[in-house]
Amino acid sequence: MPDVFLMVDEYRKSGDRALLGEILKTISEDVTLYLLGRIPKNDVPDVRQDILLEIAQGLSRFRGTTREQFFSWCYVIARAATANYHRKRDRQPQTHPDLEALLAIVEQSAVRSRSSEEDIRDAREAIELLQSLDPECADLLFKRYVLELGLDEIGEQHGITANAARMRISRCEGTLSDGG
């Protein structure tokens, strides 16, 4: 997979629209992953299209210097689009992923044998462990390990320092390995 941040950097210098198309294609998987469990699966393509367009229109104004900052910026746009989606339907925004919806996707993967048995087992256990945590911990661990955001970016999204984010994540993990 091409390094998306190098592509972003190149686009900012050259303004090459074809490259912009490639960037959007490359990040679409990550944007979709963010949306799963936050909006119904059938509406994902529509909302994703809005998000990708918003990213395309704002990319020349993005000033970040790392891959993590870029994805964090993309997820801020995705979060706003998700909130907008729910507002239009007079529903409360789904701030944390719906774990039952994610479990359904994992089960679908199991039925279709798209992932190995070990991966499916681990994915089920991951959902189980997220369900056992309080919502803030589940959200932190989801961002860190599933969306693969950096500590700086997680801290920024939660209004805390990177060090505080690291400590909170570590505490959340601690509650799991202590056995409660």
Place this chain on the structure above:
Amino acid sequence: MTKKKIEDPAKKLRKLGKVLRKEINEGLSLTKKEMGDIRAAIGVQKVNYQKHKEKDKPELFRRRKHEL
């Protein structure tokens, strides 16, 4: 309630990401049509409006023509 002790939670969460990404690639990835609509909207490829009847125009254009 006592939580079940879970070995290496980070590894399991990464596996969840892996399984979800695989599902996205199999059934939820960006289609060529969607990508074409986006490319047209950002000006990478031109759409001949005269060639298309209003009803045949990509959804994105019907919704967004005025915004772009």
